[in-house]
Ligand SMILES: Nc1ncnc2c1ncn2[C@@H]1O[C@H](COP(=O)(O)OP(=O)(O)O)[C@@H](O)[C@H]1O
């Protein structure tokens with residue numbers, strides 16, 4: 001589904017952050033990318049999602065046979081790429097429900113499906129909330145406005161569930177959560193696991209992986225994947241820390 | 250002093266309609282206009298404005314003939330309303346529809362209620378006011394009048410739609426809104442049209458003790474038109490004047506609100522949004538005079554300026570020595586959508602009392618790139634994402650109309666129409 005080859009990138013008018021990344025993600029797989037702060041995890045996720053501010057200086061990314069990097073951010077999203085933001089953006093004045101319906105209908109149009117009217121959309125929302133066992137308290141508020149850290153992450157998972165992406169990139173969706181919020185979020189992730197959906201979990205801590213079992217784990221350090229393995233790698237990292245990869249954290 | 254040359258066509262028109270000695274006050278107003286002439290950039294109040302646009306034609310006052318009027322539904326308030334339509338500055342009876350009004354309420358053409366004309370005159374017509382105020386006092390032919398007696402609540406809004414369609418002509422409109430003690434009303438004004446004309450409107454607002462007026466206005470004039478409007482509101486104690494002005498149209502436009510507090514515990518909310526593109530130039534100017542204690546002023550104006558357009562906000566709040574316990578807040582925020590768009594913003598507080606709570610602020614910024622990316626990352630196409638953010642920005646001002654869902658919806662619809670490409 002996703003094939004990253006020799007990807008090199010720099011911050012616009014800044015230094016090189018990704019120094020040759022190779023990664024293969026197949027449908028149905030869950031990959032975890034771990035690594036110390038500043039190793040380039042968010043940069044990788046941002047580049048895959050089409051965030052402005054970076055320059056790809058080498059390598060390629062193929063997604064479902066297409067050159068991912070040639071698509072605009074909104075095209076990528078409509079093609080099924082979803083980025084759960086490490087820091088979801090607050091958008092005052094844009095109602096959460098209004099926003100999500102606009103997004104879902106954009107995706108549906110692209111898939112050749114009929115748009116949902118307000119009633120149909122509300123029904124779909126209710127069903128999804130029930131499935132994920134989350135409340136409806138955030139729906140009528142401005143997008144992420146005044147949400148707590150946990151509420152923001154919950155909102156990301158909810159959006160993911162509504163948009164049903166093919167490739168989900170979750171950037172530190174676990175960080176800053178208390179244990180109940182973490183369970184709620186990982187429950188959501190597990191429910192969305194499916195044979196035709198791939199997930200990339202970016203995380204600094206092993207904690208999330210106690211709840212969501214990845215098929216593969218990669219360690220990113222200073223812009224390179226320095227080690228890959230199965231889920232047992234997480235436990236090992238927990239013991240040794242990232243020190244072996246040149247980081248004090 | 251000899252008259253300024255650009256005033257001559259207005260003298261000609263004046264002499265035709267008002268024979269010498271006919272009306273001294275109108276004569277005095279015209280003389281004042283002749284002395285002042287059109288403003289220039291040296292006038293502090295006009296120094297940000299490109300006044301060349303005013304001089305490109307002679308806008309002789311329109312005569313009575315009514316031109317064909319298109320369907321006005323796109324501009325109209327969708328809810329229930331008593332509606333009158335004015336065309337080229339004059340009441341158009343066949344287009345107006347006023348239902349049953351509560352006892353004692355007068356709503357209709359000012360010219361049809363000659364006894365009320367007297368009430369629209371103000372000292373600033375002949376002294377201390379702008380040139381256009383004086384010109385208006387000399388030349389106005391019609392306008393609307395709304396009089397609500399004490400204690401009467403007008404539950405259904407009154408709507409006034411002005412359609413301008415006489416290219417090269419000017420319309421001098423004079424309006425009166427007078428609410429008796431404890432009366433309430435909502436007024437919805439709309440200005441739209443076709444062609445290269447000049448609308449010059451002056452509104453006198455008098456609110457007796459405890460009266461509450463909500464005064465909403467949509468300025469969506471022809472993209473070639475000039476639009477100047479002045480509102481002067483006198484508030485007795487406990488009165489509330491709330492104004493919302495949405496500026497979308499016109500080539501050169503200006504809305505002036507002057508609020509004078511005459512009694513304690515009165516409040517005013519002056520709100521507005523201006524969305525400009527092309528070569529539009531629009532000014533929103535406010536002057537609020539706190540001469541008495543315990544009054545509260547809130548101002549929120551939001552500007553969205555695209556292409557080569559120019560938005561101006563001039564806000565002035567005067568807190569005089571006796572005006573203790575004054576609350577005054579003034580906010581102007583602007584979004585620049587293009588490198589050639591421009592904004593001048595001048596919020597000003599002059600405080601001579603010591604026990605007051607006052608604040609003011611102004612910002613000029615770009616669209617939030619992070620928010621834009623967030624929306625796009627959910628599949629929303631970039632142009633739609635931009636529209637959503639612009640609408641949200643303007644909605645912040647519209648939402649100041651707190652307890653009137655239908656009126657908020659009216660303005661949101663108009664903003665969406667503008668965002669849809671300004672087709673009209
Ligand atoms: N917008 C930016 N401007 C300048 N430097 C940045 C920016 N974003 C990230 N960086 C730098 O790039 C490196 C990688 O950052 P990031 O991808 O956020 O790391 P991680 O997510 O692994 O913590 C860090 O050194 C960070 O300081």
Ligand SMILES: [Mg+2]
Pocket residue numbers: 041042043086172
């Ligand atoms: Mg990060």
